[in-house]
Amino acid sequence: MKQLILMRHAKSSWADSSLADHDRPLNQRGEEDAPRMGQLLTGEDLIPDMILCSTAERAKQTVEGVLTECSVEGEVVFTRGLYHADPEDYIVLLQELPDAIGRVMMVAHNPGMEYFLSMLTDTREHMPTAAIALIDLPIESWGETNEDVEGKLAGFWIPKEL
Numbered sequence: 001m002k003q004l005i006l007m008r009h010a011k012s013s014w015a016d017s018s019l020a021d022h023d024r025p026l027n028q029r030g031e032e033d034a035p036r037m038g039q040l041l042t043g044e045d046l047i048p049d050m051i052l053c054s055t056a057e058r059a060k061q062t063v064e065g066v067l068t069e070c071s072v073e074g075e076v077v078f079t080r081g082l083y084h085a086d087p088e089d090y091i092v093l094l095q096e097l098p099d100a101i102g103r104v105m106m107v108a109h110n111p112g113m114e115y116f117l118s119m120l121t122d123t124r125e126h127m128p129t130a131a132i133a134l135i136d137l138p139i140e141s142w143g144e145t146n147e148d149v150e151g152k153l154a155g156f157w158i159p160k161e162l
Contacts, residue, residue, distance in 0.1 A: 002137045004094070004120070004151070005041075005048055005105035008113055010034040010065065010130040010159075012058040022083065026061045033130040033159040034065025040157055041070045041105075046134060048105035050074040052093055054082035059107050062130065066107075074101070082108040087116040087147065097142040104142075120151040131158045 010030030026034065041047060047070060053063045055078050063076060081089050085108055097104060106113075114127050120135055127133065134155035139145060 002101075002139050002142060003046075003103040003154075004135040004137055005046060005103065006113055006117055006127070006133045006135065007037065007062070007066075007105060007107045008110060008127045008129055008131050009054070009056065009059040009062045009107060010037075012129070022056050025057050026065070030058065030062070030129065031065060034062045035069045036159050036162055037130050037132055037157070038066035038069030040132065040162060041066065044155070046103070046155075048072055048074065048103050049101045050097070051076045051105045051107065052082060053078050053107040054085075054109060055080045056083050056109070059083075059109070063107050082106060084109055085112045085116075087112065087119050090116045091145050091147065094142050094145040099141050099143075101142065117153075119147055120149060121153040122150070123153050125153070125156055128158050128160075131156070 010026050010033045012024045013027035053059050081093055117133050118124055135151040136154045137149055137151045
C-alpha cells in the first residue's frame with residue numbers, strides 16, 4: 001500500500017494586484033496555518049518521504065511553513081506541473097515516483113486537487129486553504145496509479161478545526 005497526502009496551499013494574499021497569480025505570497029493567516037499543519041503531520045506520524053510542490057509562490061511558502069514544524073528528510077521537488085493541474089497531471093507525476101517512496105505529499109491548488117481527491121476516493125470534500133487529505137492507495141508501485149485506483153480517504157484536516 002502507498003499513501004498520498006494532498007495539501008492545498010495556505011491562504012494567499014491579494015494585497016498587491018500587480019502580482020501575477022503565480023507570484024502571490026501567503027497572507028498572515030496562511031503564514032500561521034502552514035506550520036500548524038506541519039505540527040499535525042508530525043503529531044499524526046504522517047511525515048512524507050517526499051514532497052512534490054507547485055512552483056507558485058504561495059505553494060512554496062506553504063511547504064516552507066510546514067517544514068518549520070515537520071522534519072521531512074526526503075526530497076522536496078518543485079514542479080510547474082502542479083500549478084493549476086488536472087487529475088491527469090497528478091497521475092503522471094505519481095507514476096514517475098520511485099517505489100522506495102511509501103508516502104508522498106503533493107502541495108497544489110484547487111479545483112484540480114478536489115477533482116483528484118474525488119477521483120481517487122469517490123468522495124466529495126471541499127478543500128479549503130491548507131487542508132490536508134490522507135489517502136490510502138491499494139497499490140504496490142506508483143506506476144500502478146491511474147484513474148481507476150480506488151483509494152480510501154483515511155484522514156481529512158482543516159486548520160480552523162485544529
